[in-house]
């Protein structure tokens with residue numbers, strides 16, 4: 001299977017034209033030079049924030065007439081991640097060995113180091129781009145340090161902050177940046193991207209249904225056998241459970257899979273959402289083919305309240321998981337809730 005994969009073509013800015021007004025506005029300001037000094041690129045994981053930031057950096061640093069050309073030395077250096085005027089801050093990867101890194105986060109020392117770089121002459125062409133990946137990983141002092149620079153922009157420097165959780169950034173940082181919020185991609189765009197990555201039709205359809213409009217996520221799960229195995233386990237354990245006597249057996253199996261607890265809760269949430277969107281008529285009933293009969297009933301006739309309660313049960317499990325309650329007890333409670341709902345719809 002793997003050998004049939006072709007190499008996907010390199011992304012270009014016009015790939016983002018499907019983002020509509022966001023793309024049109026951005027291109028206008030990049031082309032006429034009225035771009036601002038800081039952007040906040042947000043949107044769910046795998047939606048294309050990183051790709052967009054690299055393409056913007058290419059555009060801003062390109063030395064050719066028609067930007068970004070993709071072939072000049074500057075464009076190539078940005079693509080390869082070694083352009084001297086493109087500074088990329090990534091959590092856990094300090095820019096200099098002298099800087100104290102924040103392990104998983106972005107420390108104030110790293111931001112101060114970036115600010116000191118920004119104050120120096122550029123190497124080529126007078127422009128500089130600073131990309132801060134997972135910007136929400138900046139701790140409070142780091143965010144405060146960055147704020148000062150955003151308030152008094154350096155001519156020629158453009159900051160691109162990337163995040164899937166803008167709510168974790170100081171409101172003052174958010175308000176200093178122009179928002180570029182990437183939206184879920186339409187189905188046909190996701191399918192095309194999967195095809196481009198050599199994913200077979202059947203798998204592409206399956207991945208499409210669970211990716212939430214994120215191309216990166218779709219590509220990743222299409223190649224992830226563990227993902228599909230776990231989904232099957234979750235379907236088997238939570239959606240076919242028939243009696244209380246199964247609860248102990250199933251919960252003790254999941255007790256040993258605590259490292260997958262995030263993924264399990266995500267799966268459950270996603271499966272409930274699938275039932276709901278079919279109920280709302282936004283997806284075809286064919287999406288339910290893997291669900292046992294009682295759940296298909298629910299998706300045809302259930303009241304919205306039932307879906308909300310199931311979602312809340314998953315959210316509560318997420319909260320309880322971090323508390324004194326054992327993971328196994330959290331799973332038991334969830335199993336009970338799903339079993340109760342299923343029994344209402346069994347004939």
Ligand SMILES: [Zn+2]
Pocket residue numbers: 061062063064067068069070071072073074075076
């Ligand atoms: Zn170029």
